[in-house]
Amino acid sequence: MYLRAISFLRRQGQDYVSSRDLADQLHLKSPQIRKDFSYFGAFGVKGIGYRVDTLIGRIREILKLSGTQKAALIGAGRLGKALALYPGFGLYGFEIVEIFDVSPKKIGKKIGNTKIQSIKHLGNLEKRGIRLAILAVPAEAAQETAERLVEGGVRGILNMAPCYITVPKRVRVQTIDIAMELGILPYYV
């Protein structure tokens, strides 16, 4: 969250940012931000604010985002395709290096520069340096596919299917249910 906002400031050529400015942009309170940053180890300059480059470096370090992280994409449907070509992953240093699907129609085709492989050839992702996977399959197939990913040595799964999946606790799952996010809007309206 911070990373996105601060990177934006860097692109605008800003060198320093105050907790107040960030608070306004992110709709938070300023002491909250200072407290968060103090957990990172303090490096703010009193009267000025925080150095943008230092902040980005430190956050990337804490999030273990140093260098490039390889990720696999499972599911080459419409959503999968949109994700494969989504430019936003670059900011966090992610690269989708392999794409898998079950459909024989799709296998062998390319999305961007990456060839779609059969899910049967998932193999050991860990050995190929892939620790993260993005799951863009129908809800019915999500659990089964997640289990394959775990077998393949994946450590984190971004689940785009509208369901919860159960995995060993050494594996971290983050679920995004787009319809659900839309569903809570009318409540506030």
Place this chain on the structure above:
Amino acid sequence: MYLRAISFLRRQGQDYVSSRDLADQLHLKSPQIRKDFSYFGAFGVKGIGYRVDTLIGRIREILKLSGTQKAALIGAGRLGKALALYPGFGLYGFEIVEIFDVSPKKIGKKIGNTKIQSIKHLGNLEKRGIRLAILAVPAEAAQETAERLVEGGVRGILNMAPCYITVPKRVRVQTIDIAMELGILPYYV
């Protein structure tokens, strides 16, 4: 969240569900769920659990999801297209009735049964019964487009662009930043 899990149970033909079962499925604690449901007004049956149909009805009521909610989609790029054809909105009673884009290449074409219109013809969405919008435009265009939506009388915006947008406080914004969600995974890995 509950709606998704409970709807799934209904499709499976289950009539009643206990807080314990839901807790297991959603990875929560059972008193938590009972407390949430008690805010809805209590209607559990001691010794049995909660009636699935009653629960769904009540949750839809609280979320103001009764009937069909019309939504507009802004941005007919890859992500927009995937969202337009995303089947998951149905569960929550959403229907994307209008699609807009800036690109002359796309205007006039159809996604599914819905024609892509020029963003210039956004007009008064409120009068056409549209109170929600899904924003699937590049980050640079998000703020400007959001302002147009607010002018058009929209009350809730689901923002898929990787940035925060500022709107009058009568308008509710829900932001989904896919890359960010992926970005927090390595931290736990």
Place this chain on the structure above:
DNA sequence: CCTTGTGAAAAACTTCACAGCC
């Protein structure tokens, strides 16, 4: 002046424990 950093107070949330009911 402007900022950060932090202890203390307040609020929100989570968990526990158990009475009451089927």
Place this chain on the structure above:
DNA sequence: GGCTGTGAAGTTTTTCACAAGG
């Protein structure tokens, strides 16, 4: 036996207030 509903306890998070520094 099983399960709900809820007050009380515990924990975490958020907010405030202010000393201290450029």
